[in-house]
Amino acid sequence: MITRIAETLARHDRTIALAVFVALTPLLYVACFPPLTVNEAAFVFLVPFVIWLKFQPSNRQVFLVTTLVGWGAWIVIIFWLRHVTWAGMIGLSLVMGLHFSLWALGVAWLSRRSFGAGMWRGVPLAVGAAALWVVVEHVRGFIFTGFPWLPLAASQVEEPMMLQGASFFGSWSVSFALVFMNLGIASYLLRLVGYAQKRSRQICPEFYLALSFLVGTTFLQLGASSGQQREKVFRAGVVQPNIPQNIKWDAAFANKVMNEVETATRWLGPLKPDAIFWPEASLPYPLNDDGALETWGTRLATSVGAPIYAGALAVEERETGDAWYNSVFLVRPEYGLFPLYYSKQHLVPFGEYIPLRWLWPWMEKFVPIDGDFLPGETAQLLPLYLGENALRLGSLICFEDVFPSIARRAVREGAGLLFVSTNSAWYGKSAAADQHRAHSVLRAVETRRPVLRVGNDGWTGWIDEYGSVRDQLDKWEQVSTVWQISRDRRWVGKQSVYVRYGDWFVWVCWGLLICSALLARSRVLSDE
Structure with a gap:
């Protein structure tokens, strides 16, 4: 009778743990990213999942439940993609859910070998789970051409202090630290329950190791942001034309679009900018297609007395036909x-292109592009002449700031x-603008370079080398303004560790993952 009651209670506990995981994890995961950006949620969103694993669910249960949880969370996160394609939004969310289930299956495998006797037996699980998260994040930056949207590190963009280690490890270390803390907190709670039941006290090394890593990586580079030696660099004029997507490529509105861009640019003339910046594909025609458009741009730059860095289409004549590019020009x-x-x-x-177009030509009926763009092959830097000196600008167009390697x-x-x-006019007045901005913050910290971001209607602003937003415009408004861009002279001509060595921390995580798997299978950490 007592055994039956215990089994019934255990089943209820298992059901409650599953219900808490299904309800809380997607809610907390969504909340930690823009537009809500409840950064504290990133420290605990996986705790319910780890507690559920205590009840040893089968691989099939883990796969099905975590796929649905991940799928549902990502549908909410990228719901803005419905403005372009409902099918694409649902399908891409499923792919992201599968990435989450891949991580969950790996953690479930580790957990079956980590729970049990031994004070240190939980360490391989905690370290392995954090390392596997980084590995999965890295992989999704390449598979199916890559969609590294919103790594867990992006949850901390409103707390620049949390990001400073990214200049050393890359933003991967922030994701690692957050998952490590989730596992540490979950282990701490489980040990408290065990202490209450068995009256046997044990410390929780997972929690203290996770806390030490978090504090260590946070403060490793935090000192670099103190005592800044900021110097003025140049006055940047920015144009946010707020042109609706439905008229941007309509030939009937071509003159209207050009007039609005010209008017917004001329308005900046009296403010004496050193350079003016336009958003992606500002003009309805390629800027280098004929002499008339180049003459128009040259006359405009001359009238305001400043070079224009113009996001615009480019076309090049080839023997096989015209080659089209999405580009940034310098108009002097x-x-x-x-x-x-x-x-x-x-x-x-x-x-911007249909992969394997020859294989499925019927896709042209569903994809709103007439022809494929071609990719650029170099990180072509553009000069900004400031008296006797020249500042070299690295351009990133739209989605490219999501990829740290670019x-x-x-x-x-x-x-x-x-x-x-x-x-980002494709996505309406949605969370896409703030989510996209989060990646620019990560790139600024990783590279220790200011980032000037100019959008057609989404988020326009500039971010310093430490991830702090210095200025920004109201979203979805037609605005032009001039900002004083500054920099910390201590980083002039210097490269961060991440810039020099790249994703070395990802390879460390591969090593930690393998070591965790081997230790979990051994009895080295057992008290038995």
């Missing part, structure tokens, strides 16, 4: 187009500032 007063321009290197599949490459080649030219 009096001299016209700078001979070199930057072209977007990482294109958006089904947005920003890192530009800084390795000498960029002193990163310019993100973007257009």
Whole structure:
């Protein structure tokens, strides 16, 4: 009778643990990202999952439940994608849910070998879970051309102090620390329950190791942000034209679009900017397609007395036909187009090109693009002449600031500032703007370079080398203004550890994952 009652209570506990996981984890996961940005939620969103694993669910249960939890959470997170494609939003959310279930299956495997006797037996689980999270985040930056949207580190962009270790480890260390803390807190709670039941006291090494790593990586580079030696660099004029997507490429509105861009640019003239920046694809025609448009741009730059860094389409004649690019041009007063321009290197599949178009030509009926753009091949830097000196600008177009390797490459080649030219009008007045901005914050800290971000209607602002937003415009408004861009002279001409060595911490996580798996299978950490 007593055994039956105990079994019934155990089943109820298992059901309650599952219900808490299904209810709380997706809610907390969504809350930790923009637009809510409840950064504290990132420290505990996995705790219910770890507690549920205590009841040893089967692999099938783990896979099904975590896929549904991840799928549901990502539907909410990228719900803005419905403005472009409902099917794409649902399908991409499922892919992200599968990434979560992959991580969960790995953690479940570790947990079956980690719970039990031995004060240290939980350490391989905690370290392995954090390492596996980083590995999965890294992998999703490459699979199916890559969608590294909102790594867990992005949950901390409103707390720059939490990000400073990214200049050393990359933002991977922030994700590692957060997952490590989740496992540490969950283990601490489980040990408290065990202490209450058995009256046997044991410390929780997972929790203290996680706390030590968090504090250590946070304060490792935090001192660098104190005692800043800021110097003025240049006055940046920014144009946020707020052109609706439904008229942006309509030939009937081409003159209207150009007039609005010109008016907003001329308004900046009396404010004496050193340079003016336009968002992605500002003009309805390629800027280098004919002499008339180049003459128009040159006359405009000359009238305001400042070079224009223009997000615009580019076209090049080839024997096989015209080649189209999504680019950033430098239009110089009096001299016209700078001979070199930057072209977007990482294109958006089904947005800027159709992968394997020859294999499924029928996709043209569902994808709103007439032809494929071609990717750029270099991190072509553009000069900004400031008296006798020149500042080299590294350009990132829209989705590219999501990929740390592209920003890192530009800084390795000498960029002193990163310019993100973007257009989020596709996604309406949604969370996409703030979510996208979060990646620019991470890139600023990783590279220790200011980031100037100019959008058509989303988030326009500039971020210093330590992840602090210095200025910003109201979203979804037609605004032009001038900002004084500054920098910490201690980083001029210097590269962060992450810029020099790249994703070395990811390879450390691979090593930690393998070691955790081997230790979990051994009896080395057991008290038996």
